[in-house]
Amino acid sequence: MPETLLNFKYLTFDVVGTLIDFEAGIKNCLAEIAAEAGTTVDGEEALALYRDARYAPNVGLFPDDLVRVYSVIAPKLGLPAGAQYGERLRDSAASWAGFPDSRDALARLAKRFKLIAMTNARRWAFTHFSRELGEPFFAGFTADDTGVEKPDPAFFQQVFAFVERDGGSKDDILHVAQSQYHDIGVSRRLGMTNCWIQRRHAQKGYGGTIEPAEFTEPDFHFRSMAELADAVDAAAEASTTSA
CATH class of the missing domain: 3.40.50.1000 (HAD superfamily/HAD-like)
Structure with missing residues (x-):
């Protein structure tokens, strides 16, 4: 070199x-939520949905914006609704x-x-x-x-x-x-x-x-x-x- x-x-x-x-951090948190709900998520699909949601016009600062992002992607992934899940995704950043x-x-x-x-x-x-x-x-x-x-x-x-x-x-x-x-x-x-x-x-x-x-x-x-x-x-x- x-x-x-x-x-x-x-x-x-x-x-x-x-x-x-961060990709592993997001996928792991979503997988945990899915498992608790008795379902599964495709990690790459979740990342694609995250990417689209994250770059919408009304985004907030990262990773606080993950609360909003979760509300957008959860229905498409078959995950439970609720602000507590979005907050959980946001807070997971502390342990990525x-x-x-x-x-x-x-x-x-x-x-x-x-x-x-x-x-x-x-x-x-x-x-x-x-x-x-x-x-x-x-x-x-x-x-x-x-x-x-x-x-x-x-x-x-x-x-x-x-x-x-x-x-x-x-x-x-x-x-x-x-x-x-x-x-x-x-x-x-x-x-x-x-x-x-x-x-x-x-x-x-x-x-x-x-x-x-x-x-x-x-x-x-x-x-x-x-x-x-x-x-x-x-x-x-x-x-x-x-x-």
């Missing part, structure tokens, strides 16, 4: 879907797990870079996510902090301003994310270097993430966070050997 991976001072991260397995490789990869990367979280989730949820990931972040930006959600460029501009106050620049940042729609496309338009973590490489479709209007070829492409951390370590070793 090119040693250019070592040229960055900051790694900015999408969190939900890149580091935290990171991908198996996330915590270790972030710990390794934090030895070389300042890690900055950029999440469309609200601050209360990010607090749980960060704890699950081992509190690896130098800074964290949430929808509560920015007042907007990605892919709004204003979210990124606030991070750029923070990095500038820290003595860096946009060129010092590698943006790491799984969402083509929320992150990879807009980061390219803003002139950032980006890294696509293709979490669903073994699955068809976009799962719970909205499909982009067009695919953006990333600067770096890995199937997992572990692959990114391995590539950084390999680049560092190669640099030391050639010195």
Whole structure:
């Protein structure tokens, strides 16, 4: 892997879907509700319905909006109605797990870079996510902090301003994310270097993430966070050997 991976001072991260397995979290909670009701749900169907409901015109901030989302998708999945179930889905975010490789990869990367979280989730949820990931972040930006959600460029501009106050620049940042729609496309338009973590490489479709209007070829492409951390370590070793 090119040693250019070592040229960055900051790694900015999408969190939900890149580091935290929100698809498994949603499917598991819905499966539990279904089991209690004596039925089952198809996980991929549930994610498709979630995706459509989540990107309706009247959405709220994530994951609070899961209360509304549940009311939309429950009838289509044959699940029981009731605000308590939507609240249960919302509250499940506090226990969503990171991908198996996330915590270790972030710990390794934090030895070389300042890690900055950029999440469309609200601050209360990010607090749980960060704890699950081992509190690896130098800074964290949430929808509560920015007042907007990605892919709004204003979210990124606030991070750029923070990095500038820290003595860096946009060129010092590698943006790491799984969402083509929320992150990879807009980061390219803003002139950032980006890294696509293709979490669903073994699955068809976009799962719970909205499909982009067009695919953006990333600067770096890995199937997992572990692959990114391995590539950084390999680049560092190669640099030391050639010195």
